[in-house]
Amino acid sequence: MTLQESYQAEKDKALRSMALAAVISVISGLCLLTIPLYLSQVYSRVIASRSIETLVALSIIAFVILVTYGILDAIRGAYLARIGIRFEARVASLLLAGELSLPKDSSQASLHQLVEVRKLIASNVLPSLFDMPVMIIFAVIVFVINPTLGFIVLAGMVILFSTALLNEVLTASKVKETDDSGAASHKALSNHFSQQELIKALGLYPQAVEHWGRLRARHLTQLIGLLDRNYALASVSKTVRNLIQIAVIGGGALLVITEHLDAGVIFATSVIASRALAPIETLVSGWRSMKQGRLALTRLDERVKKFRLVDGATQLPRPSLGLVAEKVVFIPAPGAQPILRGITGGFVPGQAVAIIGPSGAGKSTFARMLVGYLEPTGGQVTLDGQNIRSWDPVTRGSYMGYMPQAASFFEGTIRENIARMRVDDAPELAIEAAKFVGIHEMIMNFPMGYDTVISDGGFQPSGGQKQLLGLARAFYGGPAFVVLDEPNASLDSTGEGLLFETIRKARSAGIGIIVVTQRTSLLQQVDKILVLKNGQAEAYGTPAEVMPGQIVRAVPNKVSQA
Numbered sequence: 001m002t003l004q005e006s007y008q009a010e011k012d013k014a015l016r017s018m019a020l021a022a023v024i025s026v027i028s029g030l031c032l033l034t035i036p037l038y039l040s041q042v043y044s045r046v047i048a049s050r051s052i053e054t055l056v057a058l059s060i061i062a063f064v065i066l067v068t069y070g071i072l073d074a075i076r077g078a079y080l081a082r083i084g085i086r087f088e089a090r091v092a093s094l095l096l097a098g099e100l101s102l103p104k105d106s107s108q109a110s111l112h113q114l115v116e117v118r119k120l121i122a123s124n125v126l127p128s129l130f131d132m133p134v135m136i137i138f139a140v141i142v143f144v145i146n147p148t149l150g151f152i153v154l155a156g157m158v159i160l161f162s163t164a165l166l167n168e169v170l171t172a173s174k175v176k177e178t179d180d181s182g183a184a185s186h187k188a189l190s191n192h193f194s195q196q197e198l199i200k201a202l203g204l205y206p207q208a209v210e211h212w213g214r215l216r217a218r219h220l221t222q223l224i225g226l227l228d229r230n231y232a233l234a235s236v237s238k239t240v241r242n243l244i245q246i247a248v249i250g251g252g253a254l255l256v257i258t259e260h261l262d263a264g265v266i267f268a269t270s271v272i273a274s275r276a277l278a279p280i281e282t283l284v285s286g287w288r289s290m291k292q293g294r295l296a297l298t299r300l301d302e303r304v305k306k307f308r309l310v311d312g313a314t315q316l317p318r319p320s321l322g323l324v325a326e327k328v329v330f331i332p333a334p335g336a337q338p339i340l341r342g343i344t345g346g347f348v349p350g351q352a353v354a355i356i357g358p359s360g361a362g363k364s365t366f367a368r369m370l371v372g373y374l375e376p377t378g379g380q381v382t383l384d385g386q387n388i389r390s391w392d393p394v395t396r397g398s399y400m401g402y403m404p405q406a407a408s409f410f411e412g413t414i415r416e417n418i419a420r421m422r423v424d425d426a427p428e429l430a431i432e433a434a435k436f437v438g439i440h441e442m443i444m445n446f447p448m449g450y451d452t453v454i455s456d457g458g459f460q461p462s463g464g465q466k467q468l469l470g471l472a473r474a475f476y477g478g479p480a481f482v483v484l485d486e487p488n489a490s491l492d493s494t495g496e497g498l499l500f501e502t503i504r505k506a507r508s509a510g511i512g513i514i515v516v517t518q519r520t521s522l523l524q525q526v527d528k529i530l531v532l533k534n535g536q537a538e539a540y541g542t543p544a545e546v547m548p549g550q551i552v553r554a555v556p557n558k559v560s561q562a
């Protein structure tokens with residue numbers, strides 16, 4: 001099942017449940033006819049006949065129906081809240097998985113939008129929408145009682161609907177703008193928190209506050225504009241409803257005088273008219289939240305279309321042929337200069353290839369493309385002949401190892417981190433990976449060994465230790481290919497020795513290694529060298545072919561220019 005199908009299934013389920021809530025709404029709405037009916041009956045029967053028995057009987061019936069209404073209303077509210085919460089709970093994990101499956105531009109925005117959708121489902125706006133059919137029934141009743149009063153109510157409905165439409169016209173673009181500015185301020189805030197080390201060390205509080213404050217102020221200014229309109233229109237609709245009420249009572253009194261209509265019926269009509277108009281009024285005052293919820297749902301739908309994750313995709317066997325880049329081009333944004341300009345290169349199991357070249361040549365970009373983090377703008381990357389985009393990312397990830405330039409860790413134990421957070425895996429696997437890289441002893445010297453928790457403000461491995469732990473994570477589970485981006489940047493000579501030994505063992509274990517490096521020492525450990533310069537492959541071959549007799553002395557950027 002694709003993620004889109006799972007999302008659609010959850011949406012359908014929520015819609016079906018909401019249909020049931022709408023039915024409850026109609027039934028409970030009809031219960032509200034009790035008050036005007038009671039009023040007219042008391043007025044026309046009880047008072048005229050002075051019958052206490054009739055009054056008691058009518059009161060008991062009214063009591064039972066109104067208690068039923070109260071129960072149904074509570075059930076509807078609780079039910080809608082549950083539909084919203086269940087939708088959020090089920091869709092949130094789909095969204096998080098989907099966002100993380102996207103190359104490059106994953107964002108938390110869709111999770112915020114999901115919250116908006118849930119708020120709409122559980123708000124009082126939907127019930128007022130569900131009350132619309134009852135509203136029409138009430139209006140028809142007024143017409144049947146007296147067409148003149150019916151026309152007054154109809155006129156009121158038209159005016160109130162026009163207010164709702166005016167609200168739509170006045171707020172349509174503003175809601176979107178406000179939503180965008182809110183998302184921008186959220187993004188800035190999470191960026192500041194991720195940069196807190198720098199902010200604290202350099203005392204950049206004023207700059208951080210000012211930057212976020214500017215974005216937040218823009219959002220809040222837009223929000224107040226939106227709220228002003230909404231409140232103004234809500235007041236208009238309230239006033240219109242009150243005036244209609246007066247018109248119905250006044251008109252009714254006139255009819256009693258001129259046409260000798262029953263006064264009880266007239267007062268009952270005024271109550272019915274008021275009930276008939278109430279849902280539109282709630283709708284007008286809740287227009288902004290409804291609009292925001294609808295916009296959030298539209299954005300979620302659009303976002304979900306982009307997700308790639310497939311549940312239960314055919315499990316492809318462990319790759320044994322090769323990882324191949326075919327004329328890959330990467331243009332970071334429309335109109336920007338290409339970072340990669342048509343690179344072709346193949347990597348096979350059991351072979352180590354170094355990628356070298358000057359700073360900014362595109363080495364890391366190429367490495368990110370090989371692991372599927374970046375998507376080529378042109379060309380393709382294939383794993384065993386199949387475009388990596390068509391591989392299920394979870395399966396593909398289990399066959400690949402990757403160590404980015406800055407090794408970072410989840411909040412969790414050393415074992416969990418080495419095990420790629422697959423907490424249910426056998427602990428021996430993490431130990432195996434650590435031993436493969438030669439850092440079992442190092443880990444045993446941590447405060448709690450493999451159970452030492454890495455956390456912000458808690459235990460943090462040193463730069464070199466991070467690279468070695470990242471290396472163990474890259475080799476966890478016996479991957480077919482491992483991509484290492486400058487794995488020795490923070491390593492001392494002992495650490496480098498471990499890295500070289502790991503590469504040697506990996507080659508003999510049939511693992512394909514692709515290693516981006518600036519250090520010539522590593523070039524002695526590889527079978528081939530790919531030299532990148534200005535986004536192009538300048539040379540590709542064995543060390544002897546690419547840089548005959550220079551391996552030990554050569555500096556990568558000089559090599560690539562040679």
Ligand SMILES: Nc1ncnc2c1ncn2[C@@H]1O[C@H](COP(=O)(O)OP(=O)(O)OP(=O)(O)O)[C@@H](O)[C@H]1O
Pocket residue numbers: 332333336339357358359360361362363364365366518
């Ligand atoms: N979004 C972007 N828009 C434009 N240029 C970008 C973008 N992201 C990265 N670049 C540029 O792409 C180029 C390649 O970056 P990359 O990190 O791949 O280089 P590198 O060869 O790994 O360099 P180093 O050895 O310094 O790590 C750099 O010049 C960088 O400034």
